[in-house]
Amino acid sequence: MHVDELLAGAPAPLTIPASEVAAALDPSLVQIVLDDDPTGTQSVADLPVLTRWEAEDLDWALATGAPAVYVLTNTRSLDEADAAARNREVVAVALAAAERAGRRASFVSRGDSTLRGHFPLETDVLRDAIIEAGGAAPHLTVLVPAFPDAGRITVDGVHHWVVDGEATPVGETAFAEDPTFGFRSSDLRDWVAEKTGGRIAAGDVFALTLEVIRAGTDAVVEALRALPAGTVVAVDVVDEGDMRQVALALHALEREGLGALLRVGPPYPRAHIGQEIAEPVRAEDVVFANDRGGLVVVGSHVPLTTQQLAALRAARPDTATIELDVRALIGDDRDAHLAERTATVADAIAHGTVIVHTTRERIDGADGDASLEIARRVSSGVVELVQRVLEAAPPRFVIAKGGITSSDVASEALRIRRARVVGPMLPGIVSLWQPDGGPADGIPYVVFAGNVGDADSLATVVATLAD
Numbered sequence: 001m002h003v004d005e006l007l008a009g010a011p012a013p014l015t016i017p018a019s020e021v022a023a024a025l026d027p028s029l030v031q032i033v034l035d036d037d038p039t040g041t042q043s044v045a046d047l048p049v050l051t052r053w054e055a056e057d058l059d060w061a062l063a064t065g066a067p068a069v070y071v072l073t074n075t076r077s078l079d080e081a082d083a084a085a086r087n088r089e090v091v092a093v094a095l096a097a098a099e100r101a102g103r104r105a106s107f108v109s110r111g112d113s114t115l116r117g118h119f120p121l122e123t124d125v126l127r128d129a130i131i132e133a134g135g136a137a138p139h140l141t142v143l144v145p146a147f148p149d150a151g152r153i154t155v156d157g158v159h160h161w162v163v164d165g166e167a168t169p170v171g172e173t174a175f176a177e178d179p180t181f182g183f184r185s186s187d188l189r190d191w192v193a194e195k196t197g198g199r200i201a202a203g204d205v206f207a208l209t210l211e212v213i214r215a216g217t218d219a220v221v222e223a224l225r226a227l228p229a230g231t232v233v234a235v236d237v238v239d240e241g242d243m244r245q246v247a248l249a250l251h252a253l254e255r256e257g258l259g260a261l262l263r264v265g266p267p268y269p270r271a272h273i274g275q276e277i278a279e280p281v282r283a284e285d286v287v288f289a290n291d292r293g294g295l296v297v298v299g300s301h302v303p304l305t306t307q308q309l310a311a312l313r314a315a316r317p318d319t320a321t322i323e324l325d326v327r328a329l330i331g332d333d334r335d336a337h338l339a340e341r342t343a344t345v346a347d348a349i350a351h352g353t354v355i356v357h358t359t360r361e362r363i364d365g366a367d368g369d370a371s372l373e374i375a376r377r378v379s380s381g382v383v384e385l386v387q388r389v390l391e392a393a394p395p396r397f398v399i400a401k402g403g404i405t406s407s408d409v410a411s412e413a414l415r416i417r418r419a420r421v422v423g424p425m426l427p428g429i430v431s432l433w434q435p436d437g438g439p440a441d442g443i444p445y446v447v448f449a450g451n452v453g454d455a456d457s458l459a460t461v462v463a464t465l466a467d
Contacts, residue, residue: 003167006155007238011214014241021244022067022274024251026104031068032094033108033269034087034126036076036117037403038410039449040110042431043149043267044068045278045423049433051411052418053090058097060418067273068108069094070421074407076117076181077376079369083118084125091129106259108272112403113147113265114175114451115159115183120196123263130261138261139229139253143188144246146237147265149428150452154236157207158187174303175451180368188234200232210236213245220249225258233260243271267428278423281432283464285422288396289442293349294466295395296458297409298357299382300402300450308401308458309357315459320348321355329358329381330374342385346392353396353466356385379408386413390439397465399446401458406447414440425461429453 033040041049048061049070061069071090075083091107098105107126111117123141131137146154151162152170160167161175169186170176176183185191189205212223213236224233237243250260250272262268270277298309313321322345328337341356348354358378386409389395398414400406410416410433419433422444431447446461 001167003153003162003165006160006167010155010210010238013239014214014245016241016244016248018244018274018276020274021247021251021271024248025067025274026251026254028102029104029106029254030062030066030098031108031269031273032090032105033068033070033110034073034075034090034122035070035110036112036122037074038072038406038447039403039431039452040266041070041421041433041447042424042429042449042452043270044275044421047421049419049421051416053093055093055097057418058093059100062097062101062103068269072407072411074404074411075122076112077372077379077404077407079372080118080121084121087122087125088129091126091133095133095135108262108264108269110269111145111263111265113145113150113152114161114170114173115145115191116175116178116181119263120192120200123261127261136257136259137229139258140224140227140260141230141232142235142250142260142262143192143232144235144237144243144262144264144268145188146235146243147267148237148239149267152265153238154188154234155238156209156236157189157234159191160186179371192232192234204231206231206233208233208235208246210238210242213242217245217248217252220245221252224249224253225256240267240271240277243268244274247272247274277428280427281423281425281464286397286432286444286465287434287442288444290394290396292393292396293351293353294397294399294462295345295349295386295389296353296355296399296401296462297382297386297405298355298401299379299405301358302450304453304455305401305450307455308453309355311455312355312459312462315456316353316462319353319355320351321357322348324356324358324381324385326359326378330377334381338381338384342388342392345385345389349389349393349395353462356382358382375404379404383408383413390414394443397444397446398440399448399461399465401448402450410445410447414438414443414445416440416445419445425464426453426457430457430461
């Protein structure tokens with residue numbers, strides 16, 4: 001269905017300045033965003049991001065005075081038990097740090113805009129951890145998976161992926177076939193019922209539609225205030241104005257003591273804190289530590305990434321390209337394969353930007369956990385290669401393509417513990433971090449999700465940083 005047909009009859013879009021939302025914020029409240037992979041930062045700018053969550057890390061982040069702090073939990077690459085434990089750890093450390101800083105912490109579970117990830121596990125764990133720490137139970141759980149910048153919108157409770165104006169229910173896309181987090185439902189009410197195994201019935205999920213959202217703050221507040229405690233709310237979003245309107249209503253309810261636990265896609269935290277949509281980062285905005293070539297690491301296997309890799313190679317035919325064999329990385333030849341490929345990359349990077357990508361073959365395990373283990377094994381091979389290259393010939397910049405890849409490269413290969421999110425490399429998508437200390441200090445790091453942009457997006461980002 002064409003998106004114009006989908007939106008036929010919808011109320012007119014809202015015009016709400018970001019400053020209005022920012023003015024409604026309680027300055028004592030800090031939003032702790034538990035980011036299940038680092039691509040969640042791509043819609044925000046000038047905020048701290050952590051890959052570790054010890055007390056001193058949260059103290060550093062809160063000392064910036066930022067209205068939101070991103071904590072990279074990388075739970076999308078973990079099994080359920082480890083994901084639950086990690087969420088609990090972050091809540092405990094963040095609550096203690098907020099108390100030391102004289103602030104209040106609220107929590108956001110940042111998930112995937114194509115509905116992959118540990119839901120309802122993570123929101124369940126966060127709710128329990130908040131209550132166990134003596135906090136008030138969040139009155140509502142609010143789902144806002146939309147990512148309009150990347151073509152993900154929700155209309156009448158149904159989540160869609162929009163490409164070239166055509167809206168496809170997300171349950172009919174390749175993302176729904178994910179070996180670990182697959183699903184059937186596109187209607188978020190049915191999706192909640194599916195993911196909770198019927199514990200929450202579809203009829204008990206409240207759809208906050210465009211008709212209510214675009215009727216104004218009072219209408220949204222009235223609709224949400226009337227809901228029973230613990231209700232899951234599925235939010236329609238087509239543009240930034242919709243998210244800002246929801247944020248204004250949630251801030252009003254917060255002032256009444258009715259807090260919400262958020263499960264959101266990348267752009268909602270920006271709207272919630274009243275941050276303007278940042279302009280794309282330019283080369284002159286970036287500080288480079290050296291003049292070697294950059295390193296582009298591609299681990300994602302989604303079809304769009306494969307298209308972007310092909311377009312990058314076509315646009316830069318003289319760029320050295322080194323392939324990591326996935327079967328070698330999970331087999332007995334792993335060490336020899338990595339040693340040979342590392343030497344090749346380190347030599348080539350002295351002369352220009354280098355592309356490193358895994359073979360495009362996707363190898364799945366017998367079940368979801370086995371598939372995750374294969375993905376971790378492959379990603380650890382990529383990490384080892386980047387670590388060795390960093391020691392031998394630190395690159396001008398690093399771009400990591402794919403959620404698990406970008407997380408592991410940041411925290412393990414580059415050993416980024418703390419960083420500042422500079423802003424997006426493309427309108428609303430693709431995040432650039434400036435590491436704060438550590439071996440990657442002075443090396444701009446670009447987090448590039450596997451499933452965003454168009455065919456030329458990766459080539460555009462490389463051209464900005466390499467030319």
